[in-house]
Amino acid sequence: MSDPEPTQREQLLYTAAQEFRDESTVFTGFHWPVVAARVARKLHAPNLTSVFEAGIVYRGTSETLPTSTTEINAFDGNTDMYGNSIDTLHTFLKSGHLDRAAIDVSNVDRFGNVNTTVIGDYDDPSVRLPGPGGANDIATHAEDLTLICGSADPERYQDRVSYVSSPGHIDGDGSREAAGFEPGTGPSKLITPLGTFRFDETGRTRLDRLVPGATVADAREMTGWPIEDGDHEALPAPDADELAVVREVLEEAADRNYAAIRP
């Protein structure tokens, strides 16, 4: 008999899946966004369109979960268009036709800036991370951007990242616009294992909703960010059928060698 309560990860995917509405078009970043979009496809969004940086416009639900956004064979038969990276990263991101974008973040700060590049000095790093790829462009141009952080590890949540791989609201208080970014662009929401945050008018995170059972104190401890006390509506938990779908997708991810799934 399977556990009727979702794990943190299952709840995260369920929450994130709500970002992907049926009949909408979402620039879907690597990793958790792809997995969450698949949950959405199976739950409520059979005609979700995902745009991927290499030029793929993917609509429907492919037979297999791709290991990454560039595993073309996994999408073939469910793509409306094979375009190129200038189509996706320039035209689609900047022309106002997308409903939303979502990217995976592993080191994020209060302003929604993301570091996927280096820990330490750029030219002599203590840790060299992969770099941003197209997530930089998504964070630069997208108008309704959701960040998804799959980890509850407090080290993932910074006060201010030392290297901005993908720009959030920089240092807040209009500094993003002052640096030349279009008004209205940048992160609007952050989804974490403990709850969701919105970015307020100063460009800082503000706790929105908590996952069932989590407290403001938990969120404060995880992020290290100042969070005011207050009542926060709980995020809806999946019902039994929905949870079964989330688990099915996580099993697919394990079958397709998703490293984060490993025990």
Add this chain to the structure above:
Amino acid sequence: MSDPEPTQREQLLYTAAQEFRDESTVFTGFHWPVVAARVARKLHAPNLTSVFEAGIVYRGTSETLPTSTTEINAFDGNTDMYGNSIDTLHTFLKSGHLDRAAIDVSNVDRFGNVNTTVIGDYDDPSVRLPGPGGANDIATHAEDLTLICGSADPERYQDRVSYVSSPGHIDGDGSREAAGFEPGTGPSKLITPLGTFRFDETGRTRLDRLVPGATVADAREMTGWPIEDGDHEALPAPDADELAVVREVLEEAADRNYAAIRP
């Protein structure tokens, strides 16, 4: 019994066809270049590749002569690539991979400048001509450019055109390079019904060879350009078999509504 002597037009096409070598790649402009290239394809260049501005890379000999470089159906089955106009007018013209380019000119001056735009004031023209299309880009970027003028009408040959639709050597004496054009680009040859000209180091026409029977005086009268007396080797005339091919292509052109062919 057909006339064993070529007409002016037949000789022109035969002369121009020599510009299209087998196994070479030529950016082929609208009108006479397309017809001359077809003569070449049938005479000596079965593997000539023509690049056309709309994105077509055409190799071999299509069943029918196209009415223009954009009549795709006429080339289909003999195209190596369907690309776009940025491929052709930027990459192909500027990357140094073409062997030659050829364009039709109807108003040309001593410097190889071409006017296909207006007679009279630009904003209040006495005659509005079609404009240059991609011929402007070919004249701007091509490194070995042949101009083909199908008419012996002296009005077609100017001292200096009043509007430069497609740039030749501007006013000569390095003025093209001074205006920002790459050294080594621009017209190198002009083919006319009476003979061929080369552009000398000052960017001016210099008579090269005459068609059989034509004289320097004839060329001077047609062009109005200063031409020194001297011996000029005669251009080779087509032999009987070659002339038959030229005539066959001209018949095709008539069948395909080429206006200049009309009696």
Add this chain to the structure above:
Amino acid sequence: MAVSTMTTAIEAVDGGDVVYVGGFGFAQPFSAVHELIRQGVSDLHVIRSSGGVLLDQLVGAGCVSETTIAHCWNAVGPTPTSAFRRAAEDGVPRPITVEEHGLGNLVLRLFAGARRLPFVPAGPVESTGQFENQSFSGKFSEVTFDGDSHYVMEPLNPDVSIIHVPRADERGNAQLTGARAEIKHGAMAADTLLVTTEEVVSSEQIQDTPDETVVPGFMVDHVVESPGGAHPSGVLGCYGRDIDYLEHYGEVTGSLDDFEAYLDEWVYGVSDRAEYLEAVRASGFAEVSP
């Protein structure tokens, strides 16, 4: 997005709009242009690589006040496009401005529009007519890069773009085969995008051949099924160029009166594309079947 009638789709075009009309010598949206003429839209600024007979008709019908083009003529012959000439030379039926560019610069401006770039470098233009003509010399701005002076051009972003394709699905995913010219960029540069198509096909058919998709459905505002919509230009895989019709057009539109008679017969005199194609057939021109 839903499949629209031609009437509804063309109502998206307002007088004074900047309109890119797609197709080069092929895949020209003639049926959409005829509906524009019937609806009497005026003061358009038409962007087109190769103006052609299509632009000639729009100009001759008085729909146009500005043009941005690389050339305009009847590719069959070639022969002049007389209505375009009358407007440029004599202001008949209305004056037009002609912003002329080399095709390579024009397509880069559409590219910059499609990719939402703030500007794009021009090729060398000094001493050319396109540069020296005062009416649009402001289009080339000088910038300094790496110690050298260069000219840059502003992007073109039409209010409305209209393209014709052989296939599209109900979602607007539009497919094209054959030379692409600047059609994709012209389409993607627009605020509002109208697609006319030989055939509305199933989404499954689109997903079987996604390499051919030129614009994704989420960029498309109206899809209109219009078989034979590109006649007298051709559509690869559907029908060829009707060269006799195009020659005929040149012959019967030389004077203003003759041009107006042409419009009366072929545009105002028919209510839709089906009637037009019936007239084409009845007059002995090509059989057009998608």
Add this chain to the structure above:
Amino acid sequence: MAVSTMTTAIEAVDGGDVVYVGGFGFAQPFSAVHELIRQGVSDLHVIRSSGGVLLDQLVGAGCVSETTIAHCWNAVGPTPTSAFRRAAEDGVPRPITVEEHGLGNLVLRLFAGARRLPFVPAGPVESTGQFENQSFSGKFSEVTFDGDSHYVMEPLNPDVSIIHVPRADERGNAQLTGARAEIKHGAMAADTLLVTTEEVVSSEQIQDTPDETVVPGFMVDHVVESPGGAHPSGVLGCYGRDIDYLEHYGEVTGSLDDFEAYLDEWVYGVSDRAEYLEAVRASGFAEVSP
């Protein structure tokens, strides 16, 4: 142009060259890269959108001194690419520089190279790491257009580009299906272009499907037939990504010794692609057939 052996084609790459290597998560020219490693080419400046396992191998083998990339990791997992990290963090086996760009800016620089434009506008970059990092801040030059300040970037023009495609003919006409990423621009930007292909097909076959041609033969310097040449990445229509092999790669290359053992087994230990594929099969990984 003629069909070349891999050995001959790769001899066109000199030490110190700027080399664009094509493919994104798919159609990566692994067989060409293995030959580069075997030939011991050094000091390369490698341009690649998504560095991946391919760049990891080149860096780990000591062939590389500079990189221009948007990211580098093993897309399966995802897991880190350890050789790339060792070089960047510890200079082992050689130090590398990493010029990092957002992918959109990187592909525009390749576009500008392919189209021989003098520069191209960058997206907003101020306050980002790509801009503020001193090692390549000079890559963004300020220009003023229409009263506003903008940054522009110089084009990328590799000495040599290497792409892998499913089909090419003896003339070099190379065809690709599926997402195009920046492959066409990377190929067209080069001085010298090498194409590896699953299969050399007839020119008739190319002319039956000219929409799929990504570079025309006249731009190509060497065509090499290399079936299975993209393993462990996939080639649409030929074979899929070998995710078990890629996971295995991540697991057995974590340390320098293990990485060198990997190279000994899979690169130095085989003389050509056929032997490599035989080893793939013998080790129980995917059956790769073009």
